[in-house]
Amino acid sequence: MKELTIVSGKGGTGKTTVSAAFASLARRKVLADCDVDAANLYLLLNPTLRRQEDFYAMRTPRIDSALCGQCGNCQSWCRFDAIGLDFHAGYVIDPLACEHCGLCALACPDMAISMEDHICGQWLVSDTPCGTLVHARLGVGEDNSGKLVTRVRREAKRLADEQGAGLILNDGPPGIGCPVTAAIAGVDLVLAITEPTPSGIHDLQRVAGLCGHFSIPLAVCINKHDINAENSASIRAWCDASGIEVAGEIPFDPAVNRALVARRSVVDCDCGAVSTAVTRLWESIRARLDLD
Amino acid sequence: MEPLTIAVASGKGGTGKTTVAANLVLSLPNAQYIDCDVEAPNGHLFLHPEIRERVAVSVPLPQIDAAVCTLCGACAQACQFNALAVSRERVLVFAELCHGCGVCSYVCPEDGAIAEVERCIGYVDQGEVRNGINGQTAFAQGTLNLAETASVAVIAAAKRQADPGRIRILDAPPGTACPMVETVRGADYCLLVTEPTPFGLHDLELAVEVTRRLGVPCGVVLNRCDIGDRAAADYCQAQAIPVLMEIPFERGLAEAYSRGLPWVEAAPAYRARFQALYQAIRFRRSRN
Numbered sequence: 001m002k003e004l005t006i007v008s009g010k011g012g013t014g015k016t017t018v019s020a021a022f023a024s025l026a027r028r029k030v031l032a033d034c035d036v037d038a039a040n041l042y043l044l045l046n047p048t049l050r051r052q053e054d055f056y057a058m059r060t061p062r063i064d065s066a067l068c069g070q071c072g073n074c075q076s077w078c079r080f081d082a083i084g085l086d087f088h089a090g091y092v093i094d095p096l097a098c099e100h101c102g103l104c105a106l107a108c109p110d111m112a113i114s115m116e117d118h119i120c121g122q123w124l125v126s127d128t129p130c131g132t133l134v135h136a137r138l139g140v141g142e143d144n145s146g147k148l149v150t151r152v153r154r155e156a157k158r159l160a161d162e163q164g165a166g167l168i169l170n171d172g173p174p175g176i177g178c179p180v181t182a183a184i185a186g187v188d189l190v191l192a193i194t195e196p197t198p199s200g201i202h203d204l205q206r207v208a209g210l211c212g213h214f215s216i217p218l219a220v221c222i223n224k225h226d227i228n229a230e231n232s233a234s235i236r237a238w239c240d241a242s243g244i245e246v247a248g249e250i251p252f253d254p255a256v257n258r259a260l261v262a263r264r265s266v267v268d269c270d271c272g273a274v275s276t277a278v279t280r281l282w283e284s285i286r287a288r289l290d291l292d
Numbered sequence: 293m294e295p296l297t298i299a300v301a302s303g304k305g306g307t308g309k310t311t312v313a314a315n316l317v318l319s320l321p322n323a324q325y326i327d328c329d330v331e332a333p334n335g336h337l338f339l340h341p342e343i344r345e346r347v348a349v350s351v352p353l354p355q356i357d358a359a360v361c362t363l364c365g366a367c368a369q370a371c372q373f374n375a376l377a378v379s380r381e382r383v384l385v386f387a388e389l390c391h392g393c394g395v396c397s398y399v400c401p402e403d404g405a406i407a408e409v410e411r412c413i414g415y416v417d418q419g420e421v422r423n424g425i426n427g428q429t430a431f432a433q434g435t436l437n438l439a440e441t442a443s444v445a446v447i448a449a450a451k452r453q454a455d456p457g458r459i460r461i462l463d464a465p466p467g468t469a470c471p472m473v474e475t476v477r478g479a480d481y482c483l484l485v486t487e488p489t490p491f492g493l494h495d496l497e498l499a500v501e502v503t504r505r506l507g508v509p510c511g512v513v514l515n516r517c518d519i520g521d522r523a524a525a526d527y528c529q530a531q532a533i534p535v536l537m538e539i540p541f542e543r544g545l546a547e548a549y550s551r552g553l554p555w556v557e558a559a560p561a562y563r564a565r566f567q568a569l570y571q572a573i574r575f576r577r578s579r580n
Contacts, residue, residue: 009332011466012306016491037469038303038495058372079394096473096506101372101393140501143470146441174305174466175331178441197550198337199310206332206438213439227543228550254541257519260489 001160002289003168003187005034009203011174013193014223017256019171020044020265021278022285023130027292029167031128032156033135034183036121036148041171042135044263047126055136055151057144058100060118065090067112074104074113096141120144123151125159132159146178153183166291176203176210184211189289190218191247196231204235208244219245219288221281224252247288248281250274293578295322295459298570299479299508303495305466307485308515308539311549313463314338317421317429318556319566324430324458325421328475329465330414330446333433338554341431343419349434349449350410351392351442356383360405367396367406387411388441413437414446418453423557430455443471451475459570468498476503481573482510483536488520493527500533511573516541536572537565 006015006022019041023031033041063074068090075083075091082097083104093104105113121138134156136148153170160168172183172190184190190211194204204220211218220239225232232249239246255271266274300313310327314335317325327333354367354376361383368376368383375389376396390411397406414436421429434450436443443465451474454460464475476482482503486496496512503510512528517538528535548558556563 008305010306010334011332012304035467037467037472038305038498040304040491040494043490043494077394077398079392096477099391099393101391101395102370103393103395103398106370106395106398138469140468140498141470141473141505145467145469175329175443175471176438177331177436177443177471179469180331181439181441195550198552199332199334202334202337203332209438227546231550252543252546254519257489257516260491261521263490 001166001168002291003170004189004191004285004289005170005172005184005187006191006193007172007180007184007207008174008193009176009207010199013195013200014250015193016040016044016171017260017266018193018221018278018281019169021267022169022282024265024267025279025282026167026169028165029131029169030156030160030163030165031131031133032152032168032170033133034149034152034170034179035173036136036145036152036179037138039135039137042126042133044265045128045130045133047128047133049124049126051125053123054119055121055123055148056117057120057147059115060095060098060100061093061102061104061113062116063091063093064112064114067110069110071109073107073109077103077107121148123148123155125155132163134159146182149179149182167289176206180210184216185214187216189285190216191221191285192218193221193223194235195224196222196228196235201231201235208242219247219285221247222249225249226251247284248277250277250281293574295457296480296574296577297454297460297462298573299462299464299476299482300485301464301472301476301482301499302466302485303468303499304486304491307487307492309485310334310338310463311555312483312485312513313461314554315556315562316566316569317461318423318554319425319563320459320570321425322428322458324432324455324460325463326450326453326460327433327463328447328450329463330434330436330443330450331465333435335463336433337552339421339431340423341419341421343417345418347416348412349414349416349446350412351445352394352408353387353390353392353411354385354396354406355409356385357405357407358382360402362402364401366399366401370395370399388439391442413440413442416449416453430458444474447471447474468502473502473506476508477506479508480577482508483513484510485513485515486524487516488514488522488524492520493524496524497527500531509576511536511576513537513539515539534576537569
C-alpha cells in the first residue's frame with residue numbers, strides 16, 4: 001500500500017482542489033483530510049457520516065477556588081502566561097494560552113489544581129462516492145493539531161488495511177509546522193502544489209527543505225502556471241537543479257471556482273484544459289507510485 | 293485615539309491575507325508590518341524591507357548531567373510531551389518535542405542534574421520598508437526553522453517587536469489553531485480576508501468563532517468577490533459582521549502580485565481604498 005500527501009507551504013494554491021480530483025480518479029483508496037483546523041475536502045465529496053469519535057489529547061488544568069490559598073505559585077511558575085488573577089474569581093487559567101504542561105498543578109501547595117481530560121476535537125469517518133474519508137474537526141483555538149493529524153492517519157491506515165486499498169490519499173495542511181510534519185512523516189510521496197508567485201516559490205522551497213530533512217520523496221505541481229510564465233520557468237529550473245520532478249502544470253481558469261461553488265471536483269465537470277491537466281498530473285503520480 | 297493593532301487573518305489559506313496586510317501597511321503613515329506567519333513568511337517578498345537586525349528565538353531545553361542523574365525517571369514521568377525517556381544508561385531528550393515548560397527541572401529531586409540551555413528554533417528580523425509612505429514603515433518578521441514545531445514561541449517573539457507608537461499590522465498564519473490564536477490575541481481588531489467559495493465560507497465561520505472567543509472585534513474583506521457565490525456575504529449579514537471592503541478579481545492584479553508588485557503600486561487608486569479601510573476600522577473601534 002502506498003501513501004501520498006498533498007501539501008503546499010503557502011495556503012490556497014489548490015491542495016484540496018487537486019485532492020478532490022485525485023479522489024475521483026484513483027482506484028481502491030482511502031481518503032484522509034489532514035488539514036484538521038480548516039478541513040475542506042468533505043465539502044466537495046458529499047459525505048455521509050458513519051462514525052464520530054471525541055479526540056482527547058492533553059489534559060487541562062482546573063483550579064478549585066474553594067481549595068486555592070491565593071499564593072500565586074501557579075502564576076509565577078507558568079512559563080506561558082496562562083494564569084491570570086481576577087479580582088472576583090481569583091486565579092484563572094486562560095485555556096487559549098495554556099500548553100497543558102501540568103507545572104501549575106505540581107507547583108500548587110494546596111492541591112487546588114487538577115489536570116482533567118479535555119476534548120479537543122473529533123475525528124470522523126464518512127462514506128463518499130469516492131470511497132471512505134477520514135477527517136477531523138479541531139476545536140476552535142485548540143492546539144494538538146499534529147496529534148489529531150496522526151490519529152486521522154492511523155485510522156485511515158487501519159481502514160485501508162481492512163479494505164485492501166492500494167493508496168491512502170492525504171490532503172495536507174498549509175505551512176511547515178507541527179501538523180505538516182505529522183502529515184508527511186513516513187509517506188511514500190509528497191506532492192507539493194505551488195503557484196508561480198514569489199510566495200508560492202518561497203514556500204515551496206521551505207516545504208522541499210522539510211521533505212529533504214526527513215528524506216521523503218517530493219514531486220511538484222505548478223498551479224495557475226500561465227499567470228507568470230517566467231516564474232513558472234524558474235520553478236522548473238529550480239526543481240531540475242534540486243532533483244525534484246515537476247509532475248504537472250495546471251493553467252489558470254475561473255471555471256475551477258465555478259466547480260468549487262457547485263461542490264464538484266474539476267474532473268467531474270467541464271473545466272476544459274484544467275480537467276485534462278489534472279488528469280495528466282494524476283497519471284504521472286500514479287505511474288511514479290506504481291499504482292493500478 | 294492611539295494607533296491600533298490590526299491582525300489580518302483568514303482561516304483558509306491563500307485568500308489574500310498577505311496582500312491585504314502589505315497593501316494596508318504601504319497605505320498608512322507611521323505603520324509597522326509584523327509577519328506572524330512564521331511557517332511561511334511572505335510579506336518581505338512584496339515589501340522588500342531593509343533588514344537591520346536579526347535576533348535568534350530560543351526556547352529552554354533540559355540538559356541532563358549524567359554524573360548527578362540517578363535515572364529515577366521522575367522527569368520523564370512528569371513530561372506531558374514525551375520529550376524525555378529514561379534508558380538503562382541515560383535520560384534521552386527529544387528536543388523537537390520539548391515545549392520548554394520547565395516541569396522536568398521542577399520535579400527532579402537531584403540538585404544540579406537538570407540544567408536548562410537555550411535552543412534556537414527560529415529568528416526575528418527587524419528593519420524598514422522603503423516603498424512605504426514617507427519612507428518610514430517599520431518591518432518585523434518571525435521565521436520558524438525547518439523541522440521545528442514551536443511556531444507559537446516565534447510568533448510571540450515577533451509580536452514583542454511591536455512599536456506602540458505605530459499602527460501595527462499583524463499578518464496571521466492560516467488556520468484557526470494555536471498559531472493563529474497567538475497572533476490575534478490582544479489585537480484591537482481582526483480583519484478576516486475571505487473569498488466567496490464554500491471553502492472560504494467554511495473557514496471564515498471558524499475564524500469568526502476564534503475572534504469571538506478572544507474578544508477581538510472583527511470585520512471582513514471579501515477578496516475576488518465576483519468569482520463565487522453570495523454565501524459569504526449572506527453569512528456576514530446574518531451574523532452582523534461588517535464587510536469593510538470588496539475586491540473584484542482582476543487578472544492584471546494577480547499578475548502584478550506574481551511579479552512581487554503590491555497592488556498600491558500596480559494600481560495606485562487602491563491606496564485610498566486601504567486608507568478608507570483603516571478609517572472604517574478606527575471608526576468602529578471608537579464606538580466601542
